[in-house]
Amino acid sequence: MDGHLLEVKGLSITFTQYERGLRRVSLPVIRDLGVTVDRGEMVAVIGSSGSGKSLLAHAVMGILPYNASAEGEIRYQGEILTEKRKKALRGRELVLVPQSVSYLDPLMRVGEQVKNGRKGRKWEEACRRVLGSYGLGPETESLYPFQLSGGMTRRVLISTAVMENPRLVIADEPTPGLHPEAAKRVLGHFREMTEAGAGVLLITHDLNLALQTADRVVVLYAGTAVEETDSRAFCREETLYHPYTRALYRAMPEHGFKSEPGSQPYVKELPSGCPYRPRCAMAGPECAGPVPLRKTDRGWVRCVRKEGEA
Amino acid sequence: MENAKWIGMQLLRMAVLLAAVTVTVFVLLSLSPIDPLTTNVGQTALGSMSGEQVERLKEYWGVGTPAAARFLGWARDFLRGDMGISLLYRRPVAQVIGERFFNSVWLMIWAWLLSGFMGFGLGILAGRKRGGTADRLVTGYCLLTASTPAFWIAMVLLMIFAVWLKWLPIGLAVPIGTAADEVGLGDRIYHMILPALALSLTGISSVALHTREKLAAVMESDYVLFARARGESERSILVRHGLKNIALPAMTLQFASVSEIFGGSVLVEQVFSYPGLGQAAVTAGLGSDVPLLMGITVITAAVVFGGNTAANILYGLIDPRMRKGRKKG
Numbered sequence: 001m002d003g004h005l006l007e008v009k010g011l012s013i014t015f016t017q018y019e020r021g022l023r024r025v026s027l028p029v030i031r032d033l034g035v036t037v038d039r040g041e042m043v044a045v046i047g048s049s050g051s052g053k054s055l056l057a058h059a060v061m062g063i064l065p066y067n068a069s070a071e072g073e074i075r076y077q078g079e080i081l082t083e084k085r086k087k088a089l090r091g092r093e094l095v096l097v098p099q100s101v102s103y104l105d106p107l108m109r110v111g112e113q114v115k116n117g118r119k120g121r122k123w124e125e126a127c128r129r130v131l132g133s134y135g136l137g138p139e140t141e142s143l144y145p146f147q148l149s150g151g152m153t154r155r156v157l158i159s160t161a162v163m164e165n166p167r168l169v170i171a172d173e174p175t176p177g178l179h180p181e182a183a184k185r186v187l188g189h190f191r192e193m194t195e196a197g198a199g200v201l202l203i204t205h206d207l208n209l210a211l212q213t214a215d216r217v218v219v220l221y222a223g224t225a226v227e228e229t230d231s232r233a234f235c236r237e238e239t240l241y242h243p244y245t246r247a248l249y250r251a252m253p254e255h256g257f258k259s260e261p262g263s264q265p266y267v268k269e270l271p272s273g274c275p276y277r278p279r280c281a282m283a284g285p286e287c288a289g290p291v292p293l294r295k296t297d298r299g300w301v302r303c304v305r306k307e308g309e310a
Numbered sequence: 311m312e313n314a315k316w317i318g319m320q321l322l323r324m325a326v327l328l329a330a331v332t333v334t335v336f337v338l339l340s341l342s343p344i345d346p347l348t349t350n351v352g353q354t355a356l357g358s359m360s361g362e363q364v365e366r367l368k369e370y371w372g373v374g375t376p377a378a379a380r381f382l383g384w385a386r387d388f389l390r391g392d393m394g395i396s397l398l399y400r401r402p403v404a405q406v407i408g409e410r411f412f413n414s415v416w417l418m419i420w421a422w423l424l425s426g427f428m429g430f431g432l433g434i435l436a437g438r439k440r441g442g443t444a445d446r447l448v449t450g451y452c453l454l455t456a457s458t459p460a461f462w463i464a465m466v467l468l469m470i471f472a473v474w475l476k477w478l479p480i481g482l483a484v485p486i487g488t489a490a491d492e493v494g495l496g497d498r499i500y501h502m503i504l505p506a507l508a509l510s511l512t513g514i515s516s517v518a519l520h521t522r523e524k525l526a527a528v529m530e531s532d533y534v535l536f537a538r539a540r541g542e543s544e545r546s547i548l549v550r551h552g553l554k555n556i557a558l559p560a561m562t563l564q565f566a567s568v569s570e571i572f573g574g575s576v577l578v579e580q581v582f583s584y585p586g587l588g589q590a591a592v593t594a595g596l597g598s599d600v601p602l603l604m605g606i607t608v609i610t611a612a613v614v615f616g617g618n619t620a621a622n623i624l625y626g627l628i629d630p631r632m633r634k635g636r637k638k639g
């Protein structure tokens with residue numbers, strides 16, 4: 001399949017760390033991850049804390065920390081996204097909405113950061129307009145990040161992206177801290193961008209929110225993408241194929257709020273094969289081996305079980 | 311109103327500090343095993359004197375008077391603005407300190423500026439990219455000099471540049487045998503190069519290492535990542551985000567380093583026979599010249615305190631978090 005706006009294939013991210021006694025350890029935090037985003041499409045990546053969502057975003061933007069190494073292929077508009085291309089595109093066609101206030105310079109006023117150093121009437125007006133559209137008055141421009149509330153920070157971070165004219169937006173948890181009304185408006189803005197032809201990769205741990213606005217959903221578990229499907233598949237449990245996706249479904253408030261016992265393993269204690277194996281009710285010995293990707297009617301799933309098998 | 315209160319507090323703190331420091335020095339002096347008479351007059355000379363003469367000398371050097379009484383006497387005069395007469399130099403302490411202070415300050419300002427700017431520059435070079443070639447060179451150099459005492463560096467410099475190469479003078483602040491009013495600025499600078507260099511070297515490494523650490527942390531911070539993600543060039547990142555965020559800690563460190571420079575100057579002045587405050591302090595301490603030592607102590611403490619206060623004030627003026635915080639609070 002050609003012509004995806006963004007195509008991530010076989011992405012693996014490994015951290016190198018030194019432990020006590022100068023022992024070198026490799027932490028494979030993301031393994032063999034694939035995601036695509038098309039023009040005019042919003043794809044949600046969902047996963048719990050620590051599943052590697054931010055790292056995926058950072059890998060695409062080319063801002064992984066120095067002790068991380070990435071393998072795999074990232075294509076943008078069909079061509080490999082090299083470091084050089086990333087440098088040329090980011091901030092213009094390729095924008096990131098970062099996750100927290102720490103991504104704002106603590107000693108720089110908000111207006112200055114939204115304008116990103118650009119001077120002139122045009123940018124001042126644009127800045128005022130964009131902040132205004134999120135209910136932030138002109139006085140916000142002269143505030144420092146430490147003077148912002150959580151919700152205000154979120155809106156400032158989103159404003160930095162909206163100031164540009166992006167083709168691809170990667171939004172890392174853009175909504176926590178916003179009241180539902182504001183969260184809807186933010187997602188509405190992203191929706192408008194997709195209607196204008198841009199692609200949005202929405203990173204979130206809020207399944208409900210993802211299902212309300214995204215076209216497709218990729219489920220991440222402990223650094224592995226376990227299933228990709230369309231949002232409507234979440235209407236019924238039977239149309240979901242991975243046991244973890246089903247567990248997420250059952251944990252939704254309208255489906256009984258049932259949470260599975262256990263928790264996502266930390267990278268150091270990762271089992272071989274399927275990372276969900278220790279918690280999976282259907283796990284068998286074959287789950288410990290390599291788990292290939294299998295096509296489904298709505299996307300793909302990474303599970304050795306066929307539907308109906310138990 | 312707020313500011314007046316703050317200044318009042320600072321003055322009060324300074325007064326308390328000075329009181330504590332002077333008392334400490336006095337106690338230490340009175341515990342000192344050095345007998346001022348034997349040291350300054352000499353055993354033989356004392357032996358040949360009449361009892362009356364010895365008594366007079368004893369009175370002059372304050373032997374026999376209880377320390378507390380001497381301290382109170384000194385403090386009373388000091389508060390009236392009289393720093394007393396130096397016992398060794400037989401001149402008013404204020405005068406001796408005045409000359410020495412000028413020499414020292416001249417030396418220390420240069421050393422201070424040199425270590426500040428060089429340290430900051432090297433720190434930026436190193437911290438831009440942790441683990442890079444520049445970083446390894448600068449860190450190596452810094453670790454080497456930071457672990458070397460200032461007086462040792464002073465002696466090495468002295469050997470190389472004054473003894474072997476004969477480029478620079480061996481010591482003193484002015485050429486020997488020249489009248490004070492004939493000494494030009496050139497002479498002063500010429501005599502000051504080596505001591506200032508020696509004094510600044512260890513300072514450079516501590517400023518550089520701190521700056522490097524801070525800058526490296528900033529360059530790995532989330533907000534620099536985000537700046538990169540927004541297409542800012544490395545250069546612009548360094549200027550717009552890096553420098554601003556390390557300027558504050560660097561400035562504080564620089565003002566706080568006044569005390570280190572003062573400490574270092576005592577030894578460096580000794581090595582270069584540089585007639586500054588540090589050297590006078592050593593002479594006064596060894597010779598039990600109580601008024602002079604007390605005078606130097608007070609001045610030194612005041613300057614160091616001033617450096618630290620300046621750091622605080624600057625921090626409050628520049629850092630918006632502190633500035634707004636104080637307005638609110």
Ligand SMILES: Nc1ncnc2c1ncn2[C@@H]1O[C@H](COP(=O)(O)OP(=O)(O)OP(=O)(O)O)[C@@H](O)[C@H]1O
Pocket residue numbers: 015027029047048049050051052053054055056065099205267
């Ligand atoms: N610099 C680093 N060095 C080592 N491990 C790291 C580093 N950064 C992240 N990790 C690890 O990588 C994993 C994924 O981190 P990531 O920030 O992508 O999680 P996330 O899915 O975004 O979580 P959250 O929802 O909390 O933001 C975590 O287990 C984390 O401990």
Ligand SMILES: [Mg+2]
Pocket residue numbers: 053054055099172
């Ligand atoms: Mg994250």
